[in-house]
Amino acid sequence: MIFAFDIIILVFLVVAALISLNVKDLLSASMIYGIYGFLICLLWAEMGAVDVAFTEASVGAGVSTVLLVATVFNTRRRSSD
Amino acid sequence: MLSKVFATIAVAITGSILLYGVSDFPAFGDPHSPANAGVPGSESVSLYFIEESYKDTKVPNIVTSVLADYRGYDTMFETVVIFAAGMAIFAILRVVGNKEETAAKAAEEDSFTNGDHNRIIVGTTVRIVVPVIQLFALYVVAHGHHSPGGGFQGGVILGASFIIIALAENLNAALRRLSELNYVRLAAIGIFIYAAFGIMAQVLGSNFLDYGALQPIFMTDGPEMARSHSMLGVEIGVAFTVTAIMFAIYANLASRGQLVKGL
Amino acid sequence: MAEFIHDHIQPYFNYWVYVIIMMIGLWALIAKNNLIKKLIGLSIFQTAIILFYVSMGVKDGATIPILGHHGSSPPASEHRLFEDLDEEEPKKAHGKPVDHHAADDEHGEDHTHGHAGHHKTNPDLIANPLPHVLMLTAIVVGVATLGVALAISQMIFKEFGSLEEDEILEEIKASASDG
Numbered sequence: 001m002i003f004a005f006d007i008i009i010l011v012f013l014v015v016a017a018l019i020s021l022n023v024k025d026l027l028s029a030s031m032i033y034g035i036y037g038f039l040i041c042l043l044w045a046e047m048g049a050v051d052v053a054f055t056e057a058s059v060g061a062g063v064s065t066v067l068l069v070a071t072v073f074n075t076r077r078r079s080s081d
Numbered sequence: 082m083l084s085k086v087f088a089t090i091a092v093a094i095t096g097s098i099l100l101y102g103v104s105d106f107p108a109f110g111d112p113h114s115p116a117n118a119g120v121p122g123s124e125s126v127s128l129y130f131i132e133e134s135y136k137d138t139k140v141p142n143i144v145t146s147v148l149a150d151y152r153g154y155d156t157m158f159e160t161v162v163i164f165a166a167g168m169a170i171f172a173i174l175r176v177v178g179n180k181e182e183t184a185a186k187a188a189e190e191d192s193f194t195n196g197d198h199n200r201i202i203v204g205t206t207v208r209i210v211v212p213v214i215q216l217f218a219l220y221v222v223a224h225g226h227h228s229p230g231g232g233f234q235g236g237v238i239l240g241a242s243f244i245i246i247a248l249a250e251n252l253n254a255a256l257r258r259l260s261e262l263n264y265v266r267l268a269a270i271g272i273f274i275y276a277a278f279g280i281m282a283q284v285l286g287s288n289f290l291d292y293g294a295l296q297p298i299f300m301t302d303g304p305e306m307a308r309s310h311s312m313l314g315v316e317i318g319v320a321f322t323v324t325a326i327m328f329a330i331y332a333n334l335a336s337r338g339q340l341v342k343g344l
Numbered sequence: 345m346a347e348f349i350h351d352h353i354q355p356y357f358n359y360w361v362y363v364i365i366m367m368i369g370l371w372a373l374i375a376k377n378n379l380i381k382k383l384i385g386l387s388i389f390q391t392a393i394i395l396f397y398v399s400m401g402v403k404d405g406a407t408i409p410i411l412g413h414h415g416s417s418p419p420a421s422e423h424r425l426f427e428d429l430d431e432e433e434p435k436k437a438h439g440k441p442v443d444h445h446a447a448d449d450e451h452g453e454d455h456t457h458g459h460a461g462h463h464k465t466n467p468d469l470i471a472n473p474l475p476h477v478l479m480l481t482a483i484v485v486g487v488a489t490l491g492v493a494l495a496i497s498q499m500i501f502k503e504f505g506s507l508e509e510d511e512i513l514e515e516i517k518a519s520a521s522d523g
Contacts, residue, residue, distance in 0.1 A: 003354055010361040017365055017388050021372045026380050033384050040391055048408045048471035049398045050229040051144040054221075055480050058237040059487045063327055064387070066244055067487070070335040071494040072380065075501040079378040080508050088375035096367040100360060108355030110404035112468040116475070117403055127401070127474040131467040135411050143409040143473040144480065152477060159481040166488035170495045228410065233484045323484065330491035337498060 005046055013039050026072045026079050034065035138308045140226045148231065149312040153290040156315075157275050160322050164268050167326035171265075174338035200250065207249035214242040222320045226309065232316035236323025243328045252336055255328070261340060264325040271321030278311050278318075358399055366392035379497045379507045383490065390486050394479045401472030409473035411465070 016039060020032035037060030044053035107114035119125035130147050140146040148156055222235030247255035259267075279290040287294030292311035293304030301307050332340055369392060372385025501507055504515045 003357075006358060010358065014361065014364060014368070017368050020384055021368065021376065021381060021388075026378070029381065029384060033387065036388070036391075040395065043395065044398055047398055047402050048406060049401070049476045049479075050408045050410070051142075051231070051234070052394075052398055052476050052480050052483065054229045054234045055237070055483045058234055058241065059483050060391070062241050063237060063244070063331070064487045064490055066241075066248070066331060067334055067491055067494055068380065068384070070331060071498055074334070074337050074498055075380075075507055079381060081377045081381065085375045088371050091374060092367045092371045095370065096363055099363045099366070103356055103359040103363065106356065106359055109358045109399060110402045111355075112403040112406065114400070116400040117472050118467075125472075125474075127472045128467045130473055131409070131470050132465055141411040143411065143470075144476050147473055147477045148480065156481060159485055162485050163488045166485075166492050169492050173492070173499055174495045229408075233480060237484065326488060330488065330495075334491065334494055334498065337502070 002046065006043075009039055009043050009046070013043070024079050024081070026077050027069065029079070030065055030068035030072055033068060034061050037061040037064065137305060138312070139305045140309050140312060142226055142228065142231075144229075145225050145231050145312060145316070146308075149315045150292060150308055153279070153292075153315065156319070157272075157279070157290070160272055160275060160319050163326050164272055164322055167268055167329045170330055170333050174333045175340075176338045203249045207245055211242050211246060214245070215239060218242065218320075222316055223313070225316055226312065232319030233323055235316075236320035237327055239320065239324040240327030240331075243324075244331045247328075247331065247335065252332060252340065252342060256332065256340060259325075259328060261329075261332075264329050268322045268325035268329070271318045271323075271325065274318030274321065275315050278315055359396070362392050362396045362399070365395070377509050379500065379509065382509075383493050383497070386493070387486070387490060390482075394482060394486075397475045397479050401475035403468060403471055406469050406471045409471050409476065411470075 013036065016032055016036040020029045020036055023029050023032065037056060041053045041056040041061060044050075044056060107116075112118065115125070117125060117127065119128065130143055130151065134143050134146045134151075135141065138146045138150055140150075218235045218238035220235075221230035221238060222232060225231030225235070243255050243259055246258065278292065278295070281298065282291045282294045283289050285294040285297065292308040294307075295311050296304050296307040299307045299310045301310065336342055366389055369385045369387075369389030373382055373389065376382050376385060497507060500512065504512045506512055506515070
């Protein structure tokens with residue numbers, strides 16, 4: 001656990017969360033949610049939780065992004081907010 | 082607009098209460114916090130796992146041994162939850178019947194694939210990459226005792242390899258390799274394998290999921306190696322279910338439950 | 345200044361950011377109009393809770409919860425893993441340690457061979473595995489339930505032709521007043 005590394009990732013994490021919730025294009029929102037998942041995976045790897053980081057890398061950054069994109073393709077891409 | 086004002090007020094109140102509560106927490110990374118070391122008089126159970134799990138099970142990865150052995154009952158029903166989620170999506174989304182429309186759509190899909198030359202490059206690349214991904218997934222499942230990994234991670238990667246086929250070519254190409262009947266079967270078999278290990282232990286006169294009792298079946302020196310081998314079996318069961326359900330969720334979501342064409 | 349950061353900010357900074365992330369997710373759940381945005385908010389809320397759980401198990405200077413092949417720690421931090429060796433290190437700095445008792449010799453041998461049969465593992469130097477186990481299954485179950493939620497939102501889109509909450513509510517009101 002390195003404090004400087006922690007600060008950088010956590011700041012990026014908050015920024016990624018805010019952008020993915022405020023961007024109006026839902027496809028971009030899904031992709032930025034994937035970035036958010038990957039940053040969280042980095043944070044866990046840094047905390048020593050390697051198994052959790054591995055799961056998050058495959059689930060959060062991989063499968064859940066694909067599921068969101070699949071739904072966005074089958075519904076509407078624009079969002080009002 | 083009113084909802085935004087209300088949300089901001091609610092979030093501000095909750096957030097300030099939580100921030101106030103943080104000041105009473107043990108410092109971040111404190112090895113002697115109650116969660117890590119327990120309180121005086123009652124030791125944290127994690128200390129037992131760190132000190133004794135290798136002697137009990139001969140598995141170096143403590144997370145795997147706690148996941149599949151000490152908390153095996155929990156993990157079994159987590160797997161059942163994943164299975165139930167897959168079945169729920171089947172119940173919500175799956176459209177059965179209307180064969181003509183489905184066939185017409187499939188024909189349209191075929192012409193689309195044949196005419197699109199971009200998919201040749203992506204499809205060929207994926208065909209080369211997918212075996213490597215699947216081999217890695219099997220490694221992750223089998224090597225979960227010694228390195229990060231196990232049934233959940235390996236299952237998700239194996240499921241993702243089928244999703245990649247569906248993305249690069251089309252959903253039918255992936256369904257030819259893992260059809261709907263087969264993935265539902267695979268999901269059920271996974272849970273059955275997990276439960277079978279528990280019931281075998283019961284038949285041999287011990288508690289449900291007490292793998293030490295399986296020693297006569299694995300013909301090992303002591304109950305430790307029997308527990309280690311059973312953990313591998315259980316992880317394989319978990320990997321089956323997770324693989325099948327991850328692909329099932331994608332297949333249903335991408336095709337609005339019709340299981341043709343895909344994205 | 346550096347001391348102030350070390351004493352008052354470093355121990356709590358992570359927890360503050362978790363609260364902020366959690367509140368971002370909660371705000372999105374209440375205030376956002378689009379159902380997909382609500383689901384992303386829900387996932388962010390969930391990851392904040394998982395982050396909090398995992399950080400409960402963090403120990404300063406600890407290694408990952410995977411032991412070496414003889415039940416010892418990975419080789420890189422081996423010399424730190426045994427409580428008794430920490431006391432031995434200063435002696436070694438002075439050159440060859442004096443033979444007090446046989447036990448010390450044994451420690452030295454174990455150290456060089458990486459074989460740690462009769463040492464007690466120091467739990468302060470291995471991260472707490474219990475939160476990892478609990479959260480590992482939570483993540484996978486989380487994606488399965490996200491799939492169910494997305495399936496339901498697809499059905500809502502099929503029924504009402506929209507994913508915006510206000511439009512759906514208007515549609516429901518219109519159909520209620522018709523019937």
